[in-house]
Amino acid sequence: MTSRSLLSVVEAADVFPSYPLPPSAPPAPYVPFHLTLADHLAHLPPLGLLRPDVLREMKKVVATQSPEPLWEFYEGEGKPDETGNFNRKTECVYFDEKVVEGGKEVLAKRMAEVAQKWREEGVFPLPLGGWRNELYSIYASPQSSAFKSLSKPSGTFSNLAFPLERAACAIFGLATFGVHLTAYEGEGEDMKVWVPRRSKTKATWPGRLDNSVAGGITSGMTPLETIVKECDEEANLPEDLVRKHVKATGVLSYFYVTDDGYLQPEVEYIYDLPLPPSDSPEYVKPAPHDDEVESFALMTIPELVEALHGHDMKPNCGLVYVDFLVRHGFVTPETEPNFMEISWKMHRKLGVPMPM
Structure with a gap:
């Protein structure tokens, strides 16, 4: 492998600067969004x-909701201005x-009402324009x-606060979870990886290279259930083949910022799928x-490495392939100057809750 660094590939997905995590306050100008004041x-x-x-x-939403507001705002005194008055x-x-x-049912209902209202009124048109009903x-x-x-x-995944429309998550800077799988054939120098190209009609990253299979985890589904479903929908890979050969290999975490500034x-839960030999009846x-x-x-x-350097790939998919290359020994401390x-950027702490 060449010593040409893949750091820029990872940095294309992990965009938000590192910052002090709780109990420190988030970096300006961002404000934390909590379930309760006690949590803050x-x-x-x-x-x-x-x-x-x-x-x-x-x-603005709360100003029209009295006497049953959805949110409350905790105001600090701030710093005094030139007249000695404190700007709250x-x-x-x-x-x-x-x-x-x-409970989560009421939280989900009230959040859905606001997201739908914003959508209808054209508030935050870029993220809500990708409404998925998911x-x-x-x-x-x-x-x-x-x-x-x-x-x-x-129990697993039991610290659910509420479900929310996928397109609205970035508005509130909420963590999202997905699955990414790399399907490959052979081993060592003979290894080859199946790399798809996204449809040119996709709302996001049209025509870019992607991971073999990937998708978001719908509320109520597990990562394994999701990857099995996505393998069928995106790559025509049957459930019995996937369940027999798929290997869970860990998680990757990164902090992306969209071009329009949403956090x-x-x-991503990461999977490998070593396919049977092409001459096998299972193939x-x-x-x-x-x-x-x-x-x-x-x-x-x-x-694959050339494709990563060519900037023709959806950013988070490039990060997943870098992880694949590291895990399979193609990128090592001896060949990668960074x-x-x-390694740190692909497994950063995000400062928001994770499923337990």
Whole structure:
């Protein structure tokens, strides 16, 4: 392998600068978004981070909701101005106590109403223009005071705060979760990887190279259920083949920022799918099965590396392939001058709650 660094590939996905995590305040001008005020005062990780324009729109919503507001705003004194008056500033946003007491069903209903209203009124048109009618799970810290009045989290993925329309998550800077799989043939120098090209009609990153299979985790589904479903939908790979050969290889975390400035802390559950030999009766060649994939190409490792350097790939997919190359020994401390930084950036702490 060449010593030409792959750090820029990783940095294309991990865009948000490193910052002090809770109990420190988030970097200006972002405001933490919590389930409860007690969570903020206890320095728990916030659900997400709010931009100033989002904060302003949230205040407009509350101004029309009295006497049953969705959110409350915790105002600090701030710093005195030239006249000695203190300019109050919002230190955090949190849900009204009655809303929290209603549990995730009420939280989901009220959040959905706001997102739909914004969509209809043309507020935040770029993210909400990609409306999917697909719910993502929003998690809270297991130590959240909300769980003390409701049911205490117990078991995998049990610290769900509420589900939310996928397109609205970036507005509130909420973490999203997905699955990415690399399907490959052969081993060592003979290894080849199946790399698809996204449909030119895709709303995001049209025509770019992608991971063999990838998708977001719909609320209520597990990562394994999701990857099995996506393998069928995107690559025409049957369930029995996937379940027999798929290998869970860990998680990647990075903090993306869209071109229009919306925050997207993301976690991807990573899978490998070593396909049976092409002369095996089990062998199935990945092929487009829906309108999301235009074509598949079987690339050698050098071809894959060139594609990564060519900036023709969806950013987070490039990061996933770098992880694949590291795990399979194609990128090593001896060949990659930024090996440590790459490793850290692919597994950074995001400062928001994770599923337990």
